[in-house]
Amino acid sequence: MKIAMRLAVALSAATFLTACGGGESSENDTTGEKAEAFNRDPYPSTYSPYPSGAVLLQNATVYDGVGNVFENYDVLLEGGNIAGLGEDLDAGDDVEVIDASGKFVTPGIIDNHSHLGVYPSPGVSAHQDGNEISGPVTAEVWAEHGVWPQDPGFTRALAGGVTSMQILPGSANLFGGRGVTLKNVLSRTVQGMKFPDAPYTLKMACGENPKRVYGYGGGRFPGGAPYSRMGNVAGYRNSWIEAKAYQEKWNAWEADGGDMPTRNLELDTLSGVLEGDILVHMHCYRADEMAQVIDMSEEFGYDVTSFHHAVESYKIADLLAEKNICSSMWADWWGFKMEAYDGIRENIPLVHQAGACAIVHSDSDIGIQRLNQEAAKALADGRRAGIEISDADAWTWLSANPAKSLGIFDQTGSLEIGKDADVVLWNGDPFSSYSNAERVYIDGALMFDLEKPDFTPVTDFELGQPGEGDLK
Amino acid sequence: MIFKFAAIAASTSLLCASALAQNLAIQNATLFDGETVRENATLVIRDGTVVAWADADQLPSGLETIDAEGAWVTPGIFSAFSQIGIVEVGAEDSTNDTSAGQSGFGAALDLSDGFNPRATSIDITRIEGVTRMAVAPSLGASLFGGQGFIATTTGEPGSVIDRRAFTFINLGEAGASVSGGSRPAAWATLRAAFGDARAFPTRYLAHSEGDALGRMDAEAFTRAARGDQLMLIAVSRESDIREVISLKKTMSNLQIVLVGAQEGWMAADELAEANIPVIIDPYDNLPSSFAQLGATQQNAARLIDAGVTTAFAHLDSSSHQARLVLQSAGNAVGSGVDHTDALRAITSVPAEIFGIDGAGRLTAGGLGDLVIWDGDPLEVRSAPVRIFIDGVEQPLESRQTKLRDRYLTIDESERPSAYKR
Known part of the structure; x- marks a missing residue:
């Protein structure tokens, strides 16, 4: 909410200055209806919900996504929104009634760490669009400019109940670029998938990857900065100093007029973070590095929204709770590199238990297909260690918390009246290995139906190939 | 000569195995024996291998007996x-x-x-x-x-x-x-x-x-x-x-x-x-x-x-x-x-x-590799409660469980976490 307010303030300020011919201020011109200094949304979402009729999911076990479970409950989807939630709801005329007894209804899963589209299938050399490795600071690139909307991975994620996701640049760079939040509705264009009005995000990365890619880059030694974790932090700080100066230049121009400052795409993004308009998602495994980043964010006056991978969040769960920073985590990945060496199976429940924001993320085109099972593993491992978390509370890891981390919780992420009808009907307990998403609704429109081949999307790439339209 | 040496080595290792291996009977198991699933099954392990045993009421003496209480038991x-x-x-x-x-x-x-x-x-x-x-x-x-x-x-x-x-x-x-x-x-x-x-x-x-x-x-x-x-x-x-x-x-x-x-x-x-x-x-x-x-x-x-x-x-x-x-x-x-x-x-x-x-099987002559589970082994929420290899019970500890136990509660009021293990 605070973010949305700040965005509105920033936009209206810019609008008002341009309208006044670049500097001659006029106190009463604050309508915000005139042109901006520059367009901050030049690749706008063209997504609009597909047509849908009213649907009543009847007699289900319902997780509302904010910690409640209801037995024998009905969920009404109407006009693209959650229109009703309760026992024995009346099915009006023209309402499709679906018997969901023995089945489960949940909010759609939201994965806040995916590289679908930027590292699509097939993973051929022409498709490596997720890391702009040309320099350690590439805050100027935007993931949406690398997303291939024909990635078959989107369809597999849909079958796994994923209704929205954040596509991030990779973690080679200190500043990897902007992320983009998508509705998982296939489109001919990326703009057609963009989640309307979702704030921009910035991908940053701690640790091994930046220093490996640049310090040892291109087979040269040393390849260039950063070569060490010291160099990583110096790199971030230098960039924040530049961003501060850039922000001040624009502030001065907004206040005093004169020649409009020359735009810098990299610093547009970084100053957007300092303004609070762009949310920081930072790849960071080790607890000690997260603590360093928290200090740095306070040094420069911005917030980290979520640490990603966060394999050691359990070591500083108290600090993360105090600072109100989310952790986007796997259930059990570990050991593939040194900074993942201390991964444990109870990371997610320990973060939750400390009162910090826990998110299950995938970073994988395979993992994104069964995030519900990843949550189930974490939940069960936590219980075995004496951490009691209810199934209904665990669903916050899959929908509400990731939605909050993307600034879209007002629209989606829970089954609350008036929200987008992004809903999954599961054919059994979604915390079981054996259950599948039977129907997936996005904004009330049926986008996937396990029983109906017509409701299994097939990307252009898979047309005319072996296995086209097969049950995947 | 070579053959003889090998034979001695083999018998030595058998002795070692039988010295360590437990003789045990597991009763009331939901037993997957590698081929089929049987309810209320009894399994006898002796000297590290599975012994055919049909009658649960007449178990030989000297066995450690585990009541599985219906839990799943599978080969390792x-x-x-x-x-x-x-x-x-x-x-x-x-x-x-x-x-x-x-x-x-x-x-x-x-x-x-x-x-x-x-x-x-x-x-x-x-x-x-x-x-x-x-x-x-x-x-x-x-x-x-x-x-x-x-x-x-x-x-x-x-x-x-x-x-x-x-x-x-x-x-x-x-x-x-x-x-x-x-x-x-x-x-x-x-x-x-x-x-x-x-x-x-x-x-x-x-x-x-x-x-x-x-x-x-x-x-x-x-x-x-x-x-x-x-x-x-x-x-x-x-x-x-x-x-x-x-x-x-x-x-x-x-x-x-x-x-x-x-x-x-x-x-x-x-x-x-x-x-x-x-x-x-x-x-x-x-x-x-x-x-x-x-x-x-x-x-x-x-x-x-x-x-x-x-x-x-x-x-x-x-x-x-x-x-x-x-x-x-x-x-x-x-x-x-x-x-x-x-x-x-x-x-x-x-x-x-x-x-x-x-x-991979728990039929007569099978190796004493077995797992007792707290649920259906193929469910993501399930985990082993006891594990045997060649009849020898295995610890359920790892470096990960030690890290978990260190950080299950964070309390550094007396000493750093590094002193806790």
């Missing part, structure tokens, strides 16, 4: 493809013995030379129920990855039970890229290697180079090339699979097992007819490369229905996450595989593929 899980114990941290080359791209040797690389029973991944894998494992070179690193082995997960010295159990070969896209740049190049190399190995040592009397293999590699490949050793071939695309089937038709004594086989379902009947088993990852359902455009989670059910001997493995991260084969098997059930077939695919079927007598 057999990991059909992994790199456990030959790598500590994947990205740290100094700790990673899964491949040797700079080596002049290929088939001669004996992976068991790199096995470290103290690797942390062994405990971490064992406590999820895996008791035996096939350890293979990494996928895709070279045409001839070397000699894989079979080990238990006790983490003790001597836990390798079958060195040089199989030769590992990469074909398809991976094989092409490491043998000159094309599939024809990979096949030319492989055919030349067969020629070298089958002509060993005659071809090498005068000089040490063959058409494709040096002397040591030819010697190492001889057993597989003559049909006396398993040959694991990693391959994905239907056409590549059919090439392998053709190879077996021309050399019918070869013992070929496919790894990956994402498009195996497209040649399922022919695989069954050729008696070629497969080790697949039931998760594979993406066209991750042009070699697996037909990938689907239905692969498992379709192969099994066609009568192909099918084992499951978690191929995506088989060095540290081989333990996830249980979740893979559960998902296979979600995609149409019979529950009992899925259990077989991670116990008795891999044991049969690798020819480990008594492994």
Whole structure:
């Protein structure tokens, strides 16, 4: 909410200055209806919900996504929104009634760490669009400019109940670029998938990857900065100093007029973070590095929204709770590199238990297909260690918390009246290995139906190939 | 002389095993014995192996008795493809013995030379129920990855039970890229290697180079090339699979097992007819490369229905996450595989593929590898409560459980966490 307010303030300020011919201020011109200094949304979402009729999911076990479970409950989807939630709801005329007894209804899963589209299938050399490795600071690139909307991975994620996701640049760079939040509705264009009005995000990365890619880059030694974790932090700080100066230049121009400052795409993004308009998602495994980043964010006056991978969040769960920073985590990945060496199976429940924001993320085109099972593993491992978390509370890891981390919780992420009808009907307990998403609704429109081949999307790439339209 | 020595060594190790192994009876088990599931079953383990015992009321004396109270009891899980114990941290080359791209040797690389029973991944894998494992070179690193082995997960010295159990070969896209740049190049190399190995040592009397293999590699490949050793071939695309089937038709004594086989379902009947088993990852359902455009989670059910001997493995991260084969098997059930077939695919079927007598089954004469579970073993929420290998109870601790216990509650009011263990 605070973010949305700040965005509105920033936009209206810019609008008002341009309208006044670049500097001659006029106190009463604050309508915000005139042109901006520059367009901050030049690749706008063209997504609009597909047509849908009213649907009543009847007699289900319902997780509302904010910690409640209801037995024998009905969920009404109407006009693209959650229109009703309760026992024995009346099915009006023209309402499709679906018997969901023995089945489960949940909010759609939201994965806040995916590289679908930027590292699509097939993973051929022409498709490596997720890391702009040309320099350690590439805050100027935007993931949406690398997303291939024909990635078959989107369809597999849909079958796994994923209704929205954040596509991030990779973690080679200190500043990897902007992320983009998508509705998982296939489109001919990326703009057609963009989640309307979702704030921009910035991908940053701690640790091994930046220093490996640049310090040892291109087979040269040393390849260039950063070569060490010291160099990583110096790199971030230098960039924040530049961003501060850039922000001040624009502030001065907004206040005093004169020649409009020359735009810098990299610093547009970084100053957007300092303004609070762009949310920081930072790849960071080790607890000690997260603590360093928290200090740095306070040094420069911005917030980290979520640490990603966060394999050691359990070591500083108290600090993360105090600072109100989310952790986007796997259930059990570990050991593939040194900074993942201390991964444990109870990371997610320990973060939750400390009162910090826990998110299950995938970073994988395979993992994104069964995030519900990843949550189930974490939940069960936590219980075995004496951490009691209810199934209904665990669903916050899959929908509400990731939605909050993307600034879209007002629209989606829970089954609350008036929200987008992004809903999954599961054919059994979604915390079981054996259950599948039977129907997936996005904004009330049926986008996937396990029983109906017509409701299994097939990307252009898979047309005319072996296995086209097969049950995947 | 040599024979006599071996016999003494064998009897010594038997003595050791029986000294450690518990004699125990497990009652009221929901028992999967490697073939079928039986309710209220009783299982007797003596001297490290399973003894047939039908009558629960007349158990011999001197047995530790465990009342399973209806819990699932299964053979220890057999990991059909992994790199456990030959790598500590994947990205740290100094700790990673899964491949040797700079080596002049290929088939001669004996992976068991790199096995470290103290690797942390062994405990971490064992406590999820895996008791035996096939350890293979990494996928895709070279045409001839070397000699894989079979080990238990006790983490003790001597836990390798079958060195040089199989030769590992990469074909398809991976094989092409490491043998000159094309599939024809990979096949030319492989055919030349067969020629070298089958002509060993005659071809090498005068000089040490063959058409494709040096002397040591030819010697190492001889057993597989003559049909006396398993040959694991990693391959994905239907056409590549059919090439392998053709190879077996021309050399019918070869013992070929496919790894990956994402498009195996497209040649399922022919695989069954050729008696070629497969080790697949039931998760594979993406066209991750042009070699697996037909990938689907239905692969498992379709192969099994066609009568192909099918084992499951978690191929995506088989060095540290081989333990996830249980979740893979559960998902296979979600995609149409019979529950009992899925259990077989991670116990008795891999044991049969690798020819480990008594492994993967809890019938008379079976090895005393077993797991007692707190739920359905294929459910992601389930975990082992007790694990035995050769009748010896195994600890349920790992480096990860120690980290967990240290941080279960964070309290540094008296001393740093580093003093807590």
